[in-house]
Amino acid sequence: SGHTIYDMGFVETCGLLAIAYVLIRVGLLIKDILGTGNLSRYQTKGSYALVTGSTDGIGKALVFEFAQRGFNVIIHGRNPDKVQDVLSEARKRYPAIKFETWIVNATEGDVEKYVAKIKHLPISVVINNVGVGVFGGKWLHMEDATQEQVNTMICTNVRFTTLVTRAFLPVLPRSSLIVIVGSHVSQFAPATLIIYGSTKSYLAA
Numbered sequence: 001s002g003h004t005i006y007d008m009g010f011v012e013t014c015g016l017l018a019i020a021y022v023l024i025r026v027g028l029l030i031k032d033i034l035g036t037g038n039l040s041r042y043q044t045k046g047s048y049a050l051v052t053g054s055t056d057g058i059g060k061a062l063v064f065e066f067a068q069r070g071f072n073v074i075i076h077g078r079n080p081d082k083v084q085d086v087l088s089e090a091r092k093r094y095p096a097i098k099f100e101t102w103i104v105n106a107t108e109g110d111v112e113k114y115v116a117k118i119k120h121l122p123i124s125v126v127i128n129n130v131g132v133g134v135f136g137g138k139w140l141h142m143e144d145a146t147q148e149q150v151n152t153m154i155c156t157n158v159r160f161t162t163l164v165t166r167a168f169l170p171v172l173p174r175s176s177l178i179v180i181v182g183s184h185v186s187q188f189a190p191a192t193l194i195i196y197g198s199t200k201s202y203l204a205a
Helices: 002-034 057-068 080-093 109-114 147-168 191-204
Strands: 047-053 072-077 099-103 123-128 177-178
Touching: 047 080, 057 072, 057 080, 057 099, 057 123, 072 080, 109 147, 123 147, 147 177, 147 191
Parallel strands: 047 072, 047 123, 072 099, 123 177
Antiparallel strands: none
């Protein structure tokens, strides 16, 4: 019916506006990160940038942005296939740049041991981008999420980011950069994003 067509048009319009909003946010965030001072001050011969959560979205975009600026890059993710896909694309686009992979599940294990596997590299930039924003692809109220889903979000957003930062602080060069990717929901989170917003408030503290 005409009514149904109108509803679908409205939904599609909302969807397009949401996508546009996300793209603008991503663009502004990348600009903020790459505009932090003068990146060249953190770059010496062979310098690496570590980008956590870099198999899609903002993280993947940052892999390419740092490579374009002459940094070698460490690609992080928990899914080996997705990490390999980004690695293959990055090597094709930037054949002169060195890329390493760091396959780590952010929800478990000894982060210090994970970091020990890559800290021998001349890393001068650490971008803490990894994060879980929804529960199983859905926005849920706290009571509707499972304990495992809540634990995954808190461990990924808070525990992993904190322990990665702690592990790198003693080994980074004097001129180095650590960035923790935040979110506007840290200031005001709707009910379905209350845990996510709380984790981002922690990181913003």
